[in-house]
Amino acid sequence: MPVTWSDGVDDVIRGDLTCGFAYITPAGGAVVTAVAPLGLSDRERGTVGFTTSLGFGRKLERIKGEPRVALAYHAREHGIGDGTNQRYVLVQGDATFDLTPDPELLEDIGRRSTPYTGEPRRGAFWDRWLSAYYADRVPVTVTVTRVVAWPDLHLTGRPEVFGAPLPAVDAEPQTPPKRGTGPRVDAAKTGGRAAKLSHRLLAYRQADGYPAVVPVDVVSASSEGVRLTVPAGAPQGGRRAGLLAHAYRAKLVGLESRQNTGWIEVTGTEALYAPHTQAGFAAPPNKTLLLLANGFLARRGLAKARKEGRTQAMGG
Template sequence: MTTEPLTWPDEVDDIIRGDLTVAVAYNTPAGGTVVASVSPVGLADREAGVVGFTTSLGFPRKLERILRDPRVSLAYHTRLHGYADHPPYVLAQGRAALDMQPSPERLAALAAAAERFLGPVKQGRLWDWVLREYLQERVFVDVTVERIAVWPDLTTHGSPDVTGPALPPAPDPQRPPKNGTAPRVPVGTQLRKIADMPHRLLGYQGADGFPVVIPVRVTGHDETGLQLEAAPGLLPPGGRRAGLLAHAFNAQCAGLGMRTFTGWLTVTGERALYAPHTAKALAAPANKTLIALGNGLMAKHGLRRARRDGTADRLRALATGGAAPAR
């Protein structure tokens, strides 16, 4: 039995193909969600009902989690520095598959798409060596879309227009972690670190297992956590594991900053409190030459490490449905 691909209207396609930066959410084994920003450079095939992005073997934990639970979501949440100017907020939910050995033709098409969004690739004998792994050892994450929810504007107020199955009701609360729900990193310090990052998004597992990603505002804090606000009806009542992303970026993603959190969300009535448990940061300078150098060297290091410790073989085995080699 074959299922017709889920497709989307022109306005949504313009956003999917035009946004410079989107938020990607994937699940953790403990029932949480991680939210990170990526530059998908317009990767999509509307006729096939597929959206996507690329990543590197230098991020093996993300890849392994997606392979073990392919339910992911992409939130097209800002038109900043992109090519689309329509107001809707778009949440695409689907199941991911990894292409870990893309064809030369697919890599060439990616390079052309990336130049449109990120600017010309550095060229020359030295740069060819520096960027070889970064450009040639890409992992494509292809997401077959099962649901698209479109809110009228980027604040997610109002009722979404849903293509595919209806959005499920709010998920049940989760069991608190054994180590407790209180913050495990200094709340005030983390808030200062994201003060200049205007884009904040919260992610949690929906009742059907697909990550839900919504924009939030930080309205205050104390030693118990960050106080959050969102559009009415989007914060699920009770307590649960959740991911928080704060990020900022300039044109062509120069000078970007990103901080990703995992933690515990408690929603009681109109009050939402987020207690951060872990925090990771990623930053890139505004200088495009330094960005290219950093990307190239990190890709070389990550790939060598993945080959040396067996990560590359383990991920390829999982991607093809085989048993992962023992560590």
């Protein structure tokens, strides 16, 4: 039977403007990035979703190899749901995607996106410039295994669980990487940037193989790493983990996103995070400039993916 969930949880899933999407890396770590779910869900069928582009990143390659993913609905700003609903909702499930979606489906998604991101730009220039961004959108559908909903955004209180029970044990600490666990990029700068942004999410692989995503706060940062506070119940010891810090304005204008993969050591609710890789961007708080940048990045990314044969490797 499909996994279903309550009306209060559905309000969050259908209302949030953005959420954190996490997937597992080949080394057993996790990456978490921000996506716009646009209310894409079907409670009767037990699915949620979002769209991405062939031109952006390697998300599709990763989820083809390991379909277990998670979506963390962690912020109410600028959404269309009940703003008083402060649940933190973690959806875990198995992802599939369609590289050649029906054009009518993409048109429908475009119409459904309007309340979240505003009317799409149309006309000869915009249709051509944004073709890689709009026409090459790839719908990702997640068949839900489990929904975990805490009563507040800080993960305090007893969560509701819909679907499969949570793992009975925490994930065991992982074997340290051969290159060591210390920072490989500037940890002080990483922590400073993360502390300035509105939202911070940590992702790691839990005992059943699905990624978990939890909110964290930055306490301090130095060359030794980024000191974080993590929610009670986070697995103890060392493991690979992904960190996302991001902020956004209405209609997703003025985006800033900072992503890291790295190693975390957790003791109680305190943790030391050592960033190993970094990526990110800051978009101007102007819709026209944002769309120009989206079109450029999507075109460049799509051309690179095709040149490297990544679209063929995924069946495209």
